[in-house]
Structure formats: C-alpha cells, structure tokens
Amino acid sequence: MKIETCQSLEELRNYIDTLDDSIVELIAARNAYVKQAAKFKQSVDEIKGKERMEAVINRVRMRAIEFGVSPNLLTSLYNIMIDEMVEAEIAEFRNAKSL
Numbered sequence: 001m002k003i004e005t006c007q008s009l010e011e012l013r014n015y016i017d018t019l020d021d022s023i024v025e026l027i028a029a030r031n032a033y034v035k036q037a038a039k040f041k042q043s044v045d046e047i048k049g050k051e052r053m054e055a056v057i058n059r060v061r062m063r064a065i066e067f068g069v070s071p072n073l074l075t076s077l078y079n080i081m082i083d084e085m086v087e088a089e090i091a092e093f094r095n096a097k098s099l
Helices: 009-040 050-066 071-098
Strands: none
Touching: 009 071, 050 071
C-alpha cells in the first residue's frame, strides 16, 4: 500500500477516515465468514478451538512485523475481535441447532 504525503491535517484526516471505513467493512466481512463457519462445526468446543485462535494470532503478529506495526497492538485488537466473533459464532451455532 502506498502511503501518500499529506499537505494538510484535513487531507490526512480524510485518508484516516477512508481507512477506518475500509477497516470496518473488512471486519464486518470477517464476522460474516466467522458466522458461516458455525454450520461446519459440530460443537461449541470446536468453535472455541484454541489451536486455530493461536494460529490466527501468530499469523497476525508476523504480518504486523512485516508492516512495521506493533505486534502487541495487533494481538490485543485481534484477541478482542476473536472473543467477540467466537461469541457470535456460538450464537449462530446454537440458533441453527434449535431450528
């Protein structure tokens, strides 16, 4: 991704706002895929799969390093996101099983 050199605070904020919009859209897409995953799983324990969560965190940490971003920051963000999305996936799983 090319980072532009901004000529004003307003221009910089516009870039940040655009990125924030993209980040929210990507998180929403991720959440939709996570919910879909519920139909392929057999139990709540499988949804909470620690090995997969660890693999995701490790991958994100490596990508953070590649992009010069704090791996601790990304780990914290992803831990929150994963926890919330696991709960959404569990709700989706339980809802599908009750139909």
